[in-house]
Amino acid sequence: MLSNTRNALGLALLLALGGAAPMPAFAQAPTADTQRLSEQWDEKRATTLLDRAVAHIEAKGKDGVTDFSRQGSFVDGDLYVYALADDGRFLASGGSSAALIGSKVTEQTDAGGKAFFREILDLAAAKGSGRVEYRWLNPVQNREEPKVTLFRKVGDVIVAVGFYSPRASAAQARDLLDRAAEALAADASVALADFQRIGGKFTQDDLYVLVVNMEDGRFLAHGASPALIGRNGHDLRDPKGKAVITDMINIARRKGAGELDYVWRNPTTAKVESKHTYFRAVDGKLVGVGYYTR
Known part of the structure; x- marks a missing residue:
């Protein structure tokens, strides 16, 4: 249901931006572009909600944070507003983090040990606003997923809105490929x-x-x-019959690098999803990194 909602929202954003795409193709064959539009739409929603929450505190002062803990205008679907005092006390939340209200969260860490609240506090003190990435429990999926929080400081209150970004981005895939190719060239073993x-x-x-x-x-x-190590990639086909490895090798031989769309099992969701992979040739080896677009 959530994926369908995001697809519909992504299409609405595409049309609002002046693009044109037939709805059936969008719904049935998500691409890197549609995934990016969906992520842009989530961030746009978060920014709009944050603007509204900031205006509320500017008008009502610190006492206005209690309104964030009520279901209403400061909750938008899976998005909600939360607030911190500049000393690290958790003041309010319209979501699952309401359990933290009244606690000092300065040393609270995410699943990877990142003290993200401390990072929010430090950035707010230094710049007045910003964004922080971390991992947090997604109650809809019942698992910890990457999350982005946008925040602004209003007096001694920090107002924040976060959104989940469970799919790695194209930029992250390209960055990982750059690092992998460099490491492979330096010492393959x-x-x-x-x-x-x-x-x-x-x-x-x-x-x-x-x-x-x-x-x-x-x-x-x-x-x-890891079970694929030693296996002949030319024998491999995706669920739609595409010779993924053969296609990548042929492109890399002709051009030295390329990218390919296909479908593959996502290890984090255990589902077969659309995937876009970037790859290049390094010393006779094909090295690739892909990200899932749905």
Whole structure:
């Protein structure tokens, strides 16, 4: 239901921006562009809600934060407003974080040990506003997912709105590919081992690295499915019959690098989803990183 809602919202944003796309194609075959529009729409909603909450505090003062803990104009679907005092006390929330009200959250950390509230407080003191990324429990999915919080300081109150971003972005995939290619060129044996390390620096949410020997098509590394190592990638097909590895190798031989759309199992959701992978040739090896667009 949530994915369908986001798809519809993404289409509305596309039309509002002056684009044109037939609804059936959008609904049935999400692409990198539609995923990006969905993320832009979530951030636009969060910004609009934050604007409204800031105006409320400017008009009513610090006492106005109690209104954020009520269901109403400061809740928009899965988005809600929360507020902190500049000394780290949690003042109000319209969502699951209401359990923190009254607590001092300066040292509160996310699943990865990041003291994100402290980061919000420090940035608010230094710049007056900003954004912070961390991991938080998504009650809809019942799992911890990446979240982005936008915030502004109004007097001694910090007003914030967060939104979940469970899918890695195209920029994150390209960045990981750059780092993986550099590591592979520097020391292939060390890099291949690092690519397989669960929770290591080459796995990030639903992102991971794959490496294939371009001469024989055999997998040398696969951050999500180690069982593929040694298997001939030319034999591999996605659920729609696309020869994914063969296509990547052919493009890399002709151009040195490229990108490909196909469908694949997402290790974080255990579902088959649309995927967009960036890849390049490095010393006779194909190295790739893809992100899931749905």
